Structure formats: C-alpha cells, structure tokens
Amino acid sequence: EAQVTQNPRYLITVTGKKLTVTCSQNMNHEYMSWYRQDPGLGLRQIYYSMNVEVTDKGDVPEGYKVSRKEKRNFPLILESPSPNQTSLYFCASSHNWVNGYTFGSGTRLTVV
C-alpha cells in the first residue's frame, strides 16, 4: 500500500531534550515536506526537500532541522525543543511539488 509513515503518533517531552520525528514513504517520491498545524494558524510549511541531499526552508524553520540522506526518509529533528513547538506535525510526499500529495497520519507533540 502506498503510504507515508510517521512515527511516533504521540510524543510528550521536556524542554531541551532532543527528539526526532521520522517520516518514510514507499512511493519513490522526489519531493517531501514537513508542516505544523496550530489552532487559528492552520498548516504552515517547516522544511521541504526536492530530492536526496536537497533541502530548503519553508515559512517556519526556526528550531527545526531536517536531513534527506535517502529518498524514502525525511526525518524532522528538534535539537532543543521548546513549549512553542507544541503542535500537530505532518509529513507529506509528492512525485513533484505540484500534484499527488500523500500525507502521513500526523504526530502530536507536546513539549512541557
């Protein structure tokens, strides 16, 4: 089944403790991206990647890192999480950046 798999689904952590949210797709898509969703603000793009070793900042990249060492994986790294990074996070992939988006199931992160 074609899918984007995010892990974990839920995570509660403490301020400053490094964490990684994984994202993996099995569709051989070139394009992958990360978004956060907050009440009243909607979805906003954090980082995106056009292909292996090619990444770029979205609208809200501060406090986040990404890497794209393999085509299928695009992990989101929070080196020193803060409470304002409490949010619902989505990973998505696409064959190109125009169409065919598939979203992961989301990761609800709480930083206390």
Next chain:
Amino acid sequence: KNEVEQSPQNLTAQEGEFITINCSYSVGISALHWLQQHPGGGIVSLFMLSSGKKKHGRLIATINIQEKHSSLHITASHPRDSAVYICAVILRGGADGLTFGKGTHLIIQP
C-alpha cells in the same frame, strides 16, 4: 507573499443540503489543492486543479484562474462529510510546496 483566504470559516448545515466552500488567492499559481481533514486528524487530498472543473462522487471542485478563485461543492451532503476542508496552492514558478488557507470547519447534522 501569497495569501489564501477561505470562506466560510465555519459552516453547519442539514443533511442533504448543497454545500459550497470558497477559496481565493492573491498571486499566480501553478495548481490548487483541496484537502480534507477528519476529526481524527488525518489529511486526504481530494482534488488537484490547474483549470476548469473536477468531479468525484458527490464532490465537485472548480477553479477560475483569471479571478483567482476556487470553489468546492458537496451535493446531497451527509454527516460523514463533516470535516475540515483546506484549500492549498502551489505558487507559479516556485518549488516551495503548498501554501494553505486556514480551513473551513463543516458540520452536517442528521
């Protein structure tokens, strides 16, 4: 910076009613997506439009490129259509992915 505006923000209707959700944007785009997000949180892509009209079951999406406007229609609405509907655009000439509207929260009452 492109703005994507959706209306209405919230909509409650009775089962069977014809539903229209609107999306307008301020700059040229390559494509527009309509997404559906159910209460459990998962996001599903409904349509991708670059011109004209698309139909899938009871859902119809239209776009007017000149007027920078798109609509999502639901015919014979059903409680299972209750969800948040999100419009997202791809800016023309840009490879930076989706820019989102804030969503329309739809509730269909039996």
